[in-house]
Amino acid sequence: xxxxxxxxxxxxxxxxxxxxxxxxxxxxxxxxxxxxxxxxxxxxxxxxxxxxxxxxxxxxxxxxxxxxxxxxxxxxxxxxxxxxxxxxxxxxxxxxxxxxxxxxxxxxxxxxxxxxxxxxxxxxxxxxxxxxxxxxxxxxxxxxxxxxxxxxxxxxxxxxxxxxxxxxxxxxxxxxxxxxxxxxxxxxxxxxxxxxxxxxxxxxxxxxxxxxxxxxxxxxxxxxxxxxxxxxxxxxxxxxxxxxxxxxxxxxxxxxxxxxxxxxxxxxxxxxxxxxxxxxxxxxxxxxxxxxx
Amino acid sequence: xxxxxxxxxxxxxxxxxxxxxxxxxxxxxxxxxxxxxxxxxxxxxxxxxxxxxxxxxxxxxxxxxxxxxxxxxxxxxxxxxxxxxxxxxxxxxxxxxxxxxxxxxxxxxxxxxxxxxxxxxxxxxxxxxxxxxxxxxxxxxxxxxxxxxxxxxxxxxxxxxxxxxxxxxxxxxxxxxxxxxxxxxxxxxxxxxxxxxxxxxxxxxxxxxxxxxxxxxxxxxxxxxxxxxxxxxxxxxxxxxxxxxxxxxxxxxxxxxxxxxxxxxxxxxxxxxxxxxxxxxxxxxxxxxxxxxxxxxxxxxxxxxxxxxxxxxxxxxxxxxxxxxxxxxxxxxxxxxxxxxxxxxxxxxxxxxxxxxxxxxxxxxxxxxxxxxxxxxxxxxxxxxxxxxxxxxxxxxxxxxxxxxxxxxxxxxxxxxxxxxxxxxxxxxxxxxxxxxxxxxxxxxxxxxxxxxxxxxxxxxxxxxxxxxxxxxxxxxxxxxxxxxxxxxxxxxxxxxxxxxxxxxxxxxxxxxxxxxxxxxxxxxxxxxxxxxxxxxxxxxxxxxxxxxxxxxxxxxxxxxxxxxxxxxxxxxxxxxxxxxxxxxxxxxxxxxxxxxxxxxxxxxxxxxxxxxxxxxxxxxxxxxxxx
Numbered sequence: 001x002x003x004x005x006x007x008x009x010x011x012x013x014x015x016x017x018x019x020x021x022x023x024x025x026x027x028x029x030x031x032x033x034x035x036x037x038x039x040x041x042x043x044x045x046x047x048x049x050x051x052x053x054x055x056x057x058x059x060x061x062x063x064x065x066x067x068x069x070x071x072x073x074x075x076x077x078x079x080x081x082x083x084x085x086x087x088x089x090x091x092x093x094x095x096x097x098x099x100x101x102x103x104x105x106x107x108x109x110x111x112x113x114x115x116x117x118x119x120x121x122x123x124x125x126x127x128x129x130x131x132x133x134x135x136x137x138x139x140x141x142x143x144x145x146x147x148x149x150x151x152x153x154x155x156x157x158x159x160x161x162x163x164x165x166x167x168x169x170x171x172x173x174x175x176x177x178x179x180x181x182x183x184x185x186x187x188x189x190x191x192x193x194x195x196x197x198x199x200x201x202x203x204x205x206x207x208x209x210x211x212x213x214x215x216x217x218x219x220x221x222x223x224x225x226x227x228x229x230x231x232x233x234x235x236x237x238x239x240x241x242x243x244x245x246x247x248x249x250x251x252x253x254x255x256x257x258x259x260x261x262x263x264x265x266x267x268x269x270x271x272x273x274x275x276x277x278x279x280x281x282x283x284x285x286x287x288x289x290x291x292x293x
Numbered sequence: 294x295x296x297x298x299x300x301x302x303x304x305x306x307x308x309x310x311x312x313x314x315x316x317x318x319x320x321x322x323x324x325x326x327x328x329x330x331x332x333x334x335x336x337x338x339x340x341x342x343x344x345x346x347x348x349x350x351x352x353x354x355x356x357x358x359x360x361x362x363x364x365x366x367x368x369x370x371x372x373x374x375x376x377x378x379x380x381x382x383x384x385x386x387x388x389x390x391x392x393x394x395x396x397x398x399x400x401x402x403x404x405x406x407x408x409x410x411x412x413x414x415x416x417x418x419x420x421x422x423x424x425x426x427x428x429x430x431x432x433x434x435x436x437x438x439x440x441x442x443x444x445x446x447x448x449x450x451x452x453x454x455x456x457x458x459x460x461x462x463x464x465x466x467x468x469x470x471x472x473x474x475x476x477x478x479x480x481x482x483x484x485x486x487x488x489x490x491x492x493x494x495x496x497x498x499x500x501x502x503x504x505x506x507x508x509x510x511x512x513x514x515x516x517x518x519x520x521x522x523x524x525x526x527x528x529x530x531x532x533x534x535x536x537x538x539x540x541x542x543x544x545x546x547x548x549x550x551x552x553x554x555x556x557x558x559x560x561x562x563x564x565x566x567x568x569x570x571x572x573x574x575x576x577x578x579x580x581x582x583x584x585x586x587x588x589x590x591x592x593x594x595x596x597x598x599x600x601x602x603x604x605x606x607x608x609x610x611x612x613x614x615x616x617x618x619x620x621x622x623x624x625x626x627x628x629x630x631x632x633x634x635x636x637x638x639x640x641x642x643x644x645x646x647x648x649x650x651x652x653x654x655x656x657x658x659x660x661x662x663x664x665x666x667x668x669x670x671x672x673x674x675x676x677x678x679x680x681x682x683x684x685x686x687x688x689x690x691x692x693x694x695x696x697x698x699x700x701x702x703x704x705x706x707x708x709x710x711x712x713x714x715x716x717x718x719x720x721x722x723x724x725x726x727x728x729x730x731x732x733x734x735x736x737x738x739x740x741x742x743x744x745x746x747x748x749x750x751x752x753x754x755x756x757x758x759x760x761x762x763x764x765x766x767x768x769x770x771x772x773x774x775x776x777x778x779x780x781x782x783x784x785x786x787x788x789x790x791x792x793x794x795x796x797x798x799x800x801x802x803x804x805x806x807x808x809x810x811x812x813x814x815x816x817x818x819x820x821x822x823x824x825x826x827x828x829x830x831x832x833x834x835x836x837x838x839x840x841x842x843x844x845x846x847x848x849x850x851x852x853x854x855x856x857x858x859x860x861x862x863x864x865x866x867x868x869x870x871x872x873x874x875x876x877x878x879x880x881x882x883x884x885x886x887x888x889x890x891x892x893x894x895x896x897x898x899x900x901x902x903x904x905x906x907x908x909x910x911x912x913x914x915x916x917x918x919x920x921x
Contacts, residue, residue: 226354
């Protein structure tokens, strides 16, 4: 794509044709869809029976079964749901790490494109919203043309500012009217309270946290040794340090603590948390997210 | 350039990589991280003091550099570490070579001790009236050869001076100085003082005494007195260095090997340790000797030589154009005052010119004839003494140019009137020390340049020499730049000053080789330097040298003079003594004390090696970090 700032790998998308996203939580939308719900309801497909209890609607008694067993059973139908996928994609400066391709943003955008593709294939609605200091809320998309435009837009997006998840959640919360599947793809290099607040705010939706990282930000490489001036990619703040093995160890410990806190937040809210290295194949990451990996 | 501690230069070179490190290190590597939240947390953790310290010392380079600087500082400070020296490898042998060592067996015993004391590296010094370093840095084998060839001389000794010279020699540090002497004379501080001085300079000093007491008779003093009749009176003291009385035969012999030879013999009765003064009158010009005929321990003090310079009557011819009435010119007056000198004043060269010892050419206005000038030149070339006064005529008249070939100067021009400073130079300073050139006002003179072999005695700065000499064959040609006219327009006022006759007396005595009696009778141990190399005939050999060291008793011939050299030292002649070196009791213990040295060199060396190792490790760390 001419004038593209970012490279998004779309070569793997066709391999996603046979996959669908299961809805494990309460997901409703104004659109009809073809997603299987784990919740029983007023669908067409019977998933099982249960004994009739007083108060149950008589309409739901399976009379044929009664004729065979002389017992009253209630038919239970699988509730057909349509899917509203909201992808919150971190577009802060920290996502431009590392300097090589793909950086974290390109990888995250590729994963977001993969998930969106599956949603698009099932004629469901998806939204890719980028956030950093501000939220760039996009309207819901549906269909192939929208998908292509979305991908194109992602390649052109300006990545800057710092990660402010709590502000993003506050901002987007009123915009997601129905219960939706919300996928947060970020490096989560934000204050843990901010992450917790964001998760809490969006917890009524089916929330998935995808943590994108590069190995070099987790464990400082060998070449980082001696007197080093560290520069924050988001704020350009500088700190000079004499780096030795002890420093690196302490740095890795701090990062591990951060990850542990993120896992704890996910555990507390009983939401899935995926930690993905940008070295991983995007296809594997997408499959992992949709539960097929 | 010499350095006291050469390894220090390596240490200094070690600063270069340190400087490079500090030039390179201030540029830290820039690393962009997605977020500094973790770095900041580490920084916050390090805020407590314990962690702050650990932050500063987490870098091994810091340790290395700190240690390198500490080592460098300590090396510069030079810690003194006690060290007990083993047997010294460096040995300095100071062997007494004075006259008293000529007593039987003393030198042989000294040689034996010296050979036993030799180390790996040896310096041999002969202690005479001045310390004479014979050889340096010899191995034991070569040193032994040198020691075996050493003989005692006839000089007094100055052992303390030889010791101090050895102690002050920096390269003798950590060496052992062995002083071997009979210690008959000791003109210095107490011996143990020198041991202490040596110890403070990291040297060991050992005294070894040789020789037993031996009877000796000696002429210990002697001087000459002018009798004003062409002869001298000689007075000497004869001493008996023995605890028994002795009858000594003393003989005076004058001008041996000549027709006028004469002998006088006398017997002298001396009590134990007694002495007697003897006078000999009518000592004629030439060489005389006074001898004790009895045999004893030291031969050289049994004979006293006397050298009285022979002064023959001299004839001087003054060639001048001044009228006879005015012939009593200052020059003629001055030279006429000299004893045994006949002066003839002529206008032209007489036929019998060769009868004169010296011709003085003083033509002021009327030049000599060309023929006369050429004859005078030939006269000078034949070894006669010639003095030419620098008047205007010498420059202007072509006839006078016939003298130019034999003059010690090249005549350039007549200098313009001015004020010139007169200075004595070279030998002239001694010869004319009684002449007050400061009183002389020099208005005009001939500008000259000295010839190659000429000796300048007095000069007038840029105007050139005023007194300049050159030897031609056996004679001397002297140019005098002082015109002697006393007229109103005279070139200078030298002739009117009181020291003008002194100038001529000194000049002529110097030209004729007539020395003061004190110059021809000297004591052994004297050192004399010359401007040029001379042929010197010592009592035992002939040498060419620009100095003479009178270390033998007898007659020296140099510069057409005969110099009588005598010992005249009762200290050296007194060999009838025992336990001369007082190093008993406490003083003896000092000598045996181990040499305990403190030296910064050894620790410095290891500190610098450690420093270099650190610098290499540091360089390796920097290479690994790609700082360099």
